Amino acid sequence: MGDMLRTQLWLLPSLGVGLALGLGVGLPRLDARLGPDVPSWAAPYLFGGGASAARAVLGAIAGSLITVTSLTFSMTVVALQLASSQFSPRLLRTFTRDRVVQSTLALFLATFTYTLTVLRTIRSPGESRDIFVPQIAVTTGFVLALVSVLALVLFLAHLARELRAETTLLRVHAEANETIHRVLPPRSSTSLDVKPVSPPPDTLPLRAGASGFVLRMDESSLLSAAVEADAVLLIDCCPGSLLVAGTPLGAGWPRAAGSFDTDVELRLTRQVAGAISTGPERTAAQDVTYGLRQLIDVAVKALSPGINDPTTAVHALGHVSIVLCELAGRQLGPRPLRDERGDVRVMLYQPNIADLLTMTLVQPLHYGAHDSTVLAQMFFLLRDLAWHVSADQRPAITHQLEVLRAQAAGQRFGSREMARFDMLSTQVEQALAGRWAPAWIPS
Numbered sequence: 001m002g003d004m005l006r007t008q009l010w011l012l013p014s015l016g017v018g019l020a021l022g023l024g025v026g027l028p029r030l031d032a033r034l035g036p037d038v039p040s041w042a043a044p045y046l047f048g049g050g051a052s053a054a055r056a057v058l059g060a061i062a063g064s065l066i067t068v069t070s071l072t073f074s075m076t077v078v079a080l081q082l083a084s085s086q087f088s089p090r091l092l093r094t095f096t097r098d099r100v101v102q103s104t105l106a107l108f109l110a111t112f113t114y115t116l117t118v119l120r121t122i123r124s125p126g127e128s129r130d131i132f133v134p135q136i137a138v139t140t141g142f143v144l145a146l147v148s149v150l151a152l153v154l155f156l157a158h159l160a161r162e163l164r165a166e167t168t169l170l171r172v173h174a175e176a177n178e179t180i181h182r183v184l185p186p187r188s189s190t191s192l193d194v195k196p197v198s199p200p201p202d203t204l205p206l207r208a209g210a211s212g213f214v215l216r217m218d219e220s221s222l223l224s225a226a227v228e229a230d231a232v233l234l235i236d237c238c239p240g241s242l243l244v245a246g247t248p249l250g251a252g253w254p255r256a257a258g259s260f261d262t263d264v265e266l267r268l269t270r271q272v273a274g275a276i277s278t279g280p281e282r283t284a285a286q287d288v289t290y291g292l293r294q295l296i297d298v299a300v301k302a303l304s305p306g307i308n309d310p311t312t313a314v315h316a317l318g319h320v321s322i323v324l325c326e327l328a329g330r331q332l333g334p335r336p337l338r339d340e341r342g343d344v345r346v347m348l349y350q351p352n353i354a355d356l357l358t359m360t361l362v363q364p365l366h367y368g369a370h371d372s373t374v375l376a377q378m379f380f381l382l383r384d385l386a387w388h389v390s391a392d393q394r395p396a397i398t399h400q401l402e403v404l405r406a407q408a409a410g411q412r413f414g415s416r417e418m419a420r421f422d423m424l425s426t427q428v429e430q431a432l433a434g435r436w437a438p439a440w441i442p443s
Contacts, residue, residue: 007097009076009105016106017113024117024137031134038135047138051124051131054138058122061145062115068152069108075159076101086307087168088297090282090290094171098162104155111144165312169298173319176291177326179284184330187390196334197234197347203251204265206233208243209273213282215239217348218275223337225271226345229264230255233272233346240287243278255343288327289351289359295320296360303367303374313368314377320360321381327356328388353389354396361400369407372417378404379424386431394432401428 038046047054076095083091095101118141123132161167214237226233235250243249252268254260260268284290299316302309332353337346351359361378368374382404386397408421430436 007093009096009102012099012102013106013109016110020110020114021117023140024114027137027140028118028121028132028134031136032132034136045139046135047133047142048135049133051122051133054122054133055119055124057138058115058119058141061141062112062119065108065112065115065145065148068148069105069112072105072108072152072155075156076105079159079163082163083168086301087165088294088301090294090297091168091172093281093283094168094175094294095162100155100158104151107144107148107151111141111148114144115141165298165302165309166315169295169316169319172291172294172298173323175284176288176295176323179286179291180288180323180326180330183286183288184327184332187329187331197232197336197344199232199234199251200253202259203234203253204260204268205248206235206250206252206269206272208245208247208249208276208278209270210278211243211245212278212280214241214243214276214287215279215283216277216286218277219337219346219348221275222272222346222348223339225268225275226252226337227339228271229260229268231260231268232344235272235276235346235348237276238287238349238351239285240282240289240293243276249276289356292320292323292356292360295323296363299364300367303364303371310368310371310374313364313371313374317364317374317377317381321384324353324356324360324381324385325388328353328385328390328393332356352396353385353393354399357385357396357400361403365404365407369411372413372420375404375408375411376420376424379421379428383424383428383431386428397428397432401425 047057049057080092080095083095118134118137121132121134121137123130125131162171217235217239222233222235225231229252231252231254233250233252237243237249241249250272252260252272282290282293295316299313299320301307302312302316333350335348335350336344337348339345361381364374365378379401382397382401386394389397405421405425408418413421
């Protein structure tokens, strides 16, 4: 819920409008209460004009702010369109959750709302009631206008920086690292001793309660459900997986021989379905592969004929390499949940290094095999990752290295490019063996 609220453009501006409305009602009342008793040290800094001047100032602020707000909304929409067309539709969440954009819109709308609210309290001579010019309220409106001008300049600079490919990639990379550190524990010797759970022939299918992408998995609820039913659960999905309501997402079986009672089956199925939250789109709350998916989308989009920007693809693959190296130092693969006695009650599916390499290299290799710089970056990716993996993860890199070699051999590259690929391939093998070699090519 928190991640969903952070991506809503309306939340912070709505709070700003509400606060401005309260301030626009409260400050004129403070002015009326103080009257001529304003402290002498503050009087020179307060608005000193009459009712017509106050109306002119607040009217000018309100008119200009609504124009600036429209401009800001337009530029935000353009930024979202560029992010969707040039990078990836999945990057829209990154832009909509930007606090600078949300705060700027909130400030502009709050200033506009405040000036309109104060404007209605000003009374000129000859009106039905006594003349009233809220000096503190008008001065506050003037200050908000100055702050809004400064915010507009900062917003333009921020937007220009955010639309750069490097900034976008860095933001996705940082969010991916944050999710990895929050969700996955560091790799340890005990994490390598996890034995797969072998389900019996007759198991209870655990069906998904709703369709959508898995957003969160309540591990404590899953473990409690397994203990209560005296069962072992195998969950064959993870955050980011797409579920269809009514189809199995895993299986369960009694620890002892036999079968479940009907009531136990219904309760267990209901509890498992309730422990897995789904939604219409993936988020970075628990999905450790979502950042990789976004980076790969940027690389693939950059390699499309409509964009044709292999440099951005190479940069995206560089960030993929860093994220994969970070993942290699965490606990990957199936993860057990144990009860108080240390018995495995729930086995959760998690991608291993082979799954991650397949996900990150298949599409860029398909669309970028004809570009020597893209292929070279993939060799660099395998070389960098080889320095961080454990011994049991090295076969996955060896397999991808063979795929890269075959793909490079099938392209029409010159002798110099092929020599470079051979050298990079050797460097990957040396890195797997724990030996370092320079990355330059002798002339």
